[in-house]
Amino acid sequence: xxxxxxxxxxxxxxxxxxxxxxxxxxxxxxxxxxxxxxxxxxxxxxxxxxxxxxxxxxxxxxxxxxxxxxxxxxxxxxxxxxxxxxxxxxxxxxxxxxxxxxxxxxxxxxxxxxxxxxxxxxxxxxxxxxxxxxxxxxxxxxxxxxxxxxxxxxxxxxxxxxxxxxxxxxxxxxxxxxxxxxxxxxxxxxxxxxxxxxxxxxxxxxxxxxxxxxxxxxxxxxxxxxxxxxxxxxxxxxxxxxxxxxxxxxxxxxxxxxxxxxxxxxxxxxxxxxxxxxxxxxxxxxxxxxxxxxxxxxxxxxxxxxxxxxxxxxxxxxxxxxxxxxxxxxxxxxxxxxxxxxxxxxxxxxxxxxxxxxxxxxxxxxxxxxxxxxxxxxxxxxxxxxxxxxxxxxxxxxxxxxxxxxxxxxxxxxxxxxxxxxxxxxxxxxxxxxxxxxxxxxxxxxxxxxxxxxxxxxxxxxxxxxxxxxxxxxxxxxxxxxxxxxxxxxxxxxxxxxxxxxxxxxxxxxxxxxxxxxxxxxxxxxxxxxxxxxxxxxxxxxxxxxxxxxx
Numbered sequence: 001x002x003x004x005x006x007x008x009x010x011x012x013x014x015x016x017x018x019x020x021x022x023x024x025x026x027x028x029x030x031x032x033x034x035x036x037x038x039x040x041x042x043x044x045x046x047x048x049x050x051x052x053x054x055x056x057x058x059x060x061x062x063x064x065x066x067x068x069x070x071x072x073x074x075x076x077x078x079x080x081x082x083x084x085x086x087x088x089x090x091x092x093x094x095x096x097x098x099x100x101x102x103x104x105x106x107x108x109x110x111x112x113x114x115x116x117x118x119x120x121x122x123x124x125x126x127x128x129x130x131x132x133x134x135x136x137x138x139x140x141x142x143x144x145x146x147x148x149x150x151x152x153x154x155x156x157x158x159x160x161x162x163x164x165x166x167x168x169x170x171x172x173x174x175x176x177x178x179x180x181x182x183x184x185x186x187x188x189x190x191x192x193x194x195x196x197x198x199x200x201x202x203x204x205x206x207x208x209x210x211x212x213x214x215x216x217x218x219x220x221x222x223x224x225x226x227x228x229x230x231x232x233x234x235x236x237x238x239x240x241x242x243x244x245x246x247x248x249x250x251x252x253x254x255x256x257x258x259x260x261x262x263x264x265x266x267x268x269x270x271x272x273x274x275x276x277x278x279x280x281x282x283x284x285x286x287x288x289x290x291x292x293x294x295x296x297x298x299x300x301x302x303x304x305x306x307x308x309x310x311x312x313x314x315x316x317x318x319x320x321x322x323x324x325x326x327x328x329x330x331x332x333x334x335x336x337x338x339x340x341x342x343x344x345x346x347x348x349x350x351x352x353x354x355x356x357x358x359x360x361x362x363x364x365x366x367x368x369x370x371x372x373x374x375x376x377x378x379x380x381x382x383x384x385x386x387x388x389x390x391x392x393x394x395x396x397x398x399x400x401x402x403x404x405x406x407x408x409x410x411x412x413x414x415x416x417x418x419x420x421x422x423x424x425x426x427x428x429x430x431x432x433x434x435x436x437x438x439x440x441x442x443x444x445x446x447x448x449x450x451x452x453x454x455x456x457x458x459x460x461x462x463x464x465x466x467x468x469x470x471x472x473x474x475x476x477x478x479x480x481x482x483x484x485x486x487x488x489x490x491x492x493x494x495x496x497x498x499x500x501x502x503x504x505x506x507x508x509x510x511x512x513x514x515x516x517x518x519x520x521x522x523x524x525x526x527x528x529x530x531x532x533x534x535x536x537x538x539x540x541x542x543x544x545x546x547x548x549x550x551x
Contacts (some may be wrong), residue, residue, distance in 0.1 A: 001124045003031060005038050007161035011170040018165060024180035025203055031383045035126040038203025040181070042126075042163045044174040049133040051141035052164045055085050060146055064089055066518045075494050078445030079169075081161035083156050124151050127202070133164055141175030141345055144423060163499065169441055175414075185210030186429075188411045190227060197225035197271040204429070221261035226290060226342050226350070227269045227413035229252065231420035235429050237420070238384050244404045245354065246379040246387055249422060250294040250337055251400040251510065251524075253319070257281065257336060258290045277321040278334050282370040291365065292340040292411075293376070296398060309337070309398035313512035313523055337376045338365055339403075340409060346414045350411040357411065394425060400509065401425045427507040428549055430455065431532060431540045432463055434502045436447060437484040440469060447477055448484040448496065451528070453504055454519070462500060464520040466544060480531070502541050505530035511549050530548060 007027050012022050024043070028036050041047045057080055061070050065087050071454035074083045081469050136144045145164065149157050161549040162168050169445050178196055183191035187210055208214035255274070256267040264282045266275035275282045278295070285291075297318065299310025311330075317332045318324070341352055341361040349357050358378075365375045379402065381387040391402050409419040433454035440449035450469040454462040472480065483502060503508055506528040514522035520542070 001126060001129065001156045003027070004035070004042075004126050005155040005165075007039070007160065008157060008168070008170055011172060015171070017176065021176060021180050021183065024172070024177065024382035028184040029183060033204055034202035034209055037204065037207065038126045038130050038163075040177055040203065042166075043168055043170070043172045045166050045168065047130070047163065047166065047200045049136065049141075051136040051138050051290060052133055052145060054080050054165060056142055056145060057081070057165070059159060060084075060149075061087060069511050070513045071493075075439070078439040078441055081165055082158055082445075084161055085158035088149055088154075088157055093409055096361035116438055124148060124156070124160075128509055129160055129163060135157040136322060150505040177434050181206070181210065191216070193227040193271075193413060194219070194224060196223050197267070202224050207399050216393045223258040223263050223265040224258040225256060225258070225265075227271075228256065228269055228292065228422055229340075229413065229420060230415045231422040232415055232417065234404065234421040237421070239404055240379060241384060241387065243406060243408075244421075245358075245407055246381065247339065247376050247403045247405070248379065248394070248399050249401040249403045249424065250296060250309065250376070251398050252309070252315055252337075254292070255295040256290065256292055256334060256342075257285045259285055259288055260290075274319075277318055279324060280329060281334060281336060281372055285367045287344070287364075287367055288346060289344040290342040291336070291338050291373075292342060293336040293338040293373075294332060295336055298335060299398070311398060311512045313511065313514060313522055314391040335374065336366075337374055339376050340411060352402075353408045354405050354409060355407050356409075372395075385482070391423060393423060399425070419443050424509075427509055427529075428511065429505055429507050429529060430546055430549075431503050431535060432465060433537045433540045434483075434494050434498055434504055435462060435464055435500065436497050437480075444477075447481045449477055451480070451504065455540060455546060456538075458542065458544065464517070465519045465521050465543070465544060466506065466508070466523040466526040468504075468506060468526040468528050472530055472531070476528075476531060502527050502538050503535040503537055505532050513550055519543055519546075521550070 007023060010023050011020055025254070027039065033040065037045070060072070062420045063086050070083065072089060074080060107122075132144050132148060133141075148160055148222065152160060174196075178192045179189050182192045185207075192206070194212075195206050195217055196203070197207070199217060205214065205217045209216050216408050233533060253270045259359075264275070264285050265273055266281055268274050268276055270418065281295075282511060296309040297314040298308055299314060314332055314333075318328065319335060321328070338361065340354075341357055341364055342348070344360065344364055349360060353361075355459070362375065364471070365373060377423065379387065381390060387402070394401070403424060404421040404423060406419050409416075412419070432455055434451055435454050436452040437448040438450040438452075439445055441449055450467060452464050452465045452467045457463055484496055484498055487499040487501065489495045489499055505528070506526050508523040508526040510524040512522050512524065513520060
């Protein structure tokens with residue numbers, strides 16, 4: 001665990017992407033199986049221990065340290081795992097016969113050296129911790145976790161708790177981890193990505209292949225994930241539509257449906273299997289194929305290009321569910337609007353041009369149930385200026401913008417310059433008043449960086465309309481943090497209420513009606529676009545203004 005703890009510590013304090021990459025490469029080269037595989041899974045949030053929750057940790061600390069001390073420390077540190085690791089009482093190592101001198105009833109005992117562990121000193125390897133946590137139940141998880149924590153120092157405890165609770169927050173994406181693996185063993189990153197999602201942690205066959213100890217794992221009978229092709233933002237370019245095709249960019253979530261080896265899987269953009277929340281789609285997709293599309297929920301057609309798709313707010317009712325009721329299936333029926341065909345009837349189509357894939361896609365979609373699948377149409381426009389006019393008028397609930405795809409481009413993983421562009425619609429903006437602030441996480445743990453803001457009702461009351469923690473520079477963050485500290489009027493646990501004097505210009509992609517919020521509104525992707533020190537709070541926008549933007 002010490003080696004893993006040292007890796008996490010260095011990743012936290014390393015901001016350079018290339019430096020993080022080098023640290024992970026070195027760790028993979030010099031750490032044995034299965035610890036390095038479990039470490040990769042932990043770094044990419046691929047581990048889940050259902051019996052261990054943040055409440056488990058809080059309860060354990062509550063029995064060992066003063067409750068108020070823990071509350072204040074957690075508020076200051078900003079992270080439960082780090083707070084618990086620092087406050088956990090040091091416990092003497094259990095008595096062993098061996099090295100050193102012990103006394104029992106006055107007799108002096110010579111002690112032997114302890115048995116080495118896979119992690120060297122520290123007595124606990126990652127694989128041992130994973131084994132213990134994986135078999136834990138809700139009833140015995142506290143005792144198991146406590147016994148593991150007692151065997152470690154503060155750094156080891158922090159690493160263990162991050163592994164157990166997930167959410168590393170060390171600036172390592174799944175893509176970076178895959179690139180580190182590819183660099184460590186000199187193998188193509190695209191091959192790594194395909195194998196990664198088909199092999200469960202601790203990825204022993206993946207490492208065996210990477211080190212040349214075994215052939216590449218055979219995925220012929222596996223419904224495996226293909227890495228998505230991604231787009232660059234369109235920034236000022238005017239493209240020739242004879243070279244590019246345009247499609248609507250739908251406001252759902254990008255998914256991949258795969259049928260193979262007698263099973264169907266639904267993958268998110270990051271390669272997570274999310275089929276459990278959408279069983280109707282798994283049941284409806286029985287073709288030997290791989291499709292790329294947008295997951296949406298049916299809604300009333302509004303005369304625009306959405307063609308019956310509801311807003312993202314409706315889709316959110318289905319996302320992340322472990323079980324889906326019949327009522328939910330009826331109220332929020334899901335479907336996939338298909339963009340691309342990656343494989344069909346055993347043939348990989350990714351090397352073909354977009355034109356040829358589109359031709360085969362149009363012939364394939366009629367094989368699917370119309371109740372659960374439809375084809376994303378190509379936008380007809382004679383020239384780029386006409387396309388720009390169509391985009392400017394697209395404020396439909398289910399449209400996020402446009403996609404521009406080079407007609408002769410193959411389907412390749414990641415972002416390739418000149419192939420695909422995303423042309424998002426211009427954001428909406430509103431002037432809002434800061435109401436509350438809370439500390440961030442990770443490197444922002446000492447700053448008030450999460451801001452709740454509101455707008456005025458006709459009765460002169462400020463109601464919260466959103467929360468944002470991005471869009472500002474580091475210098476602006478320091479200014480905002482000082483404002484919060486200097487203008488706090490009340491505290492509610494980790495939340496500070498501030499004087500209602502600061503106006504923030506908030507940009508957001510769309511806004512929807514919501515029964516879960518007192519204002520009746522929910523913003524999509526809000527971010528702070530400007531600090532309006534020049535504007536009095538009473539001149540901030542009204543709830544009615546935001547309601548007029550609802551799609």
